Amino acid sequence: MLQILNFKGTVNFLRHAVAISFVSMVLVAGSLGSLVFNGINWGLDFTGGTVVELEFTDPVDLNGFRTKLTAPAAEGAVVQNFGSSRDILVRLPVKAELKSDDQVEAVIKTAKAIDSNVIQKRVEFVGPQVGKELSEQGGLAVLVALICILIYVSFRFEWRLALGSVAALAHDVIVTLGIFSVLQLEFDLTVLAGLLTVVGYSLNDTIVVFDRIRENFLKMRKGSSEDVVNTSITQTMSRTVITTATTLVVVIALFLKGGSMIHGFATALLMGIFVGTFSSIYVASFLAIKLGINREHMLPVEIEKEGADQPSMTP
Incomplete structure (x- = not known):
């Protein structure tokens, strides 16, 4: 002591x-x-990429949504809730061989397969530069x-x-x-x-x-x-x-x-x-x-x- x-x-x-x-x-x-x-x-804020915000009618299982994102254009996507369990934020990394519109289309197609009434609330693109x-x-x-x-x-x-x-x-x-x-x-x-x-x-x-x-x-x-x-x-x-x-x-x-x-x-x-x-x-x-x-x-x-x-x- x-x-x-x-x-x-x-x-x-x-x-x-x-x-x-x-x-x-x-x-x-x-x-x-x-x-x-x-x-x-580094996150997409620093590396660049596309952010897609979706609103579903019912709560969505994130793991299930990730599993269904099998398209090559959506490879490497980060999926997370945004505010509520019905709002989903998808972050897509930049890929030289793909256009941002193709990546967004792949995400929307997967989302509509889950919920035909899904709403695309916003799409933002951050360039690598x-x-x-x-x-x-x-x-x-x-x-x-x-x-x-x-x-x-x-x-x-x-x-x-x-x-x-x-x-x-x-x-x-x-x-x-x-x-x-x-x-x-x-x-x-x-x-x-x-x-x-x-x-x-x-x-x-x-x-x-x-x-x-x-x-x-x-x-x-x-x-x-x-x-x-x-x-x-x-x-x-x-x-x-x-x-x-x-x-x-x-x-x-x-x-x-x-x-x-x-x-x-x-x-x-x-x-x-x-x-x-x-x-x-x-x-x-x-x-x-x-x-x-x-x-x-x-x-x-x-x-x-x-x-x-x-x-x-x-x-």
């Missing part, structure tokens, strides 16, 4: 920081390796977000804390992308939105901890940097637990009941919340300690007033 509690009863979160940091490095290295060798399973531009702009959006955050935290915090927070954000993005790569989950625009949300969530959690660390460095006259960080994390832990728990309730509800259209968004958030909470403690804070953060770095710079060193002219 004494090993877990230290310095006036605070929890020693950094007790196993070295071992956990090693695990983080393994996760980052494994994620990068998977991204290089397995790549990302548009998909390529979306993937480039999506990656650029994440990069710009990280750069802007680096500039913001550099002004708000001492550079050691700023570097720790940016390292934690990069850790969260890489590990979350690595999970999608390893599991080959489809990566579309909703997942990209979830990834950017994870960046904001993780940054907020890290800034709350760092604000308390800065305050405690000025308040606590005794104790090492590790003691100050452990005290700060202990003081903010109740807020972290409550915020994480309430966020998870919403995200799990979206994951289970939100439908297929936002399933990727909820999946990215679900992974990112755990990774972000973990990195705020064992990546951002521990890296700042390893960079040598101490009380002197938190003290405000004293500015000498002009003429303060001159002798008084009062007789």
Whole structure:
């Protein structure tokens, strides 16, 4: 118990920081390796393709509908519910030897064999060039977000804390992308939105901890940097637990009941919340300690007033 509690009863979160940091490095290295060798399973938003939305009179069995899509033009189609069990969304990949109209015709023919009164609500086509531009702009959006955050935290915090927070954000993005790569989950625009949300969530959690660390460095006259960080994390832990728990309730509800259209968004958030909470403690804070953060770095710079060193002219 004494090993877990230290310095006036605070929890020693950094007790196993070295071992956990090693695990983080393994996760980052494994994620990068998977991204290089397995790549990302890009959705039609990025690869291009045709989307067909159908409305049936009665609920449709998705597995049965997929089984009947045997035409070569419909090969590789992704079938999912869209809003209700009567609404079906069919995503068709781009095929050089086929026209988009032929693919749509094959889907409509299969749908009419199930329900002659089926309604074709919409057909959308995303070209490969548009998909390529979306993937480039999506990656650029994440990069710009990280750069802007680096500039913001550099002004708000001492550079050691700023570097720790940016390292934690990069850790969260890489590990979350690595999970999608390893599991080959489809990566579309909703997942990209979830990834950017994870960046904001993780940054907020890290800034709350760092604000308390800065305050405690000025308040606590005794104790090492590790003691100050452990005290700060202990003081903010109740807020972290409550915020994480309430966020998870919403995200799990979206994951289970939100439908297929936002399933990727909820999946990215679900992974990112755990990774972000973990990195705020064992990546951002521990890296700042390893960079040598101490009380002197938190003290405000004293500015000498002009003429303060001159002798008084009062007789």
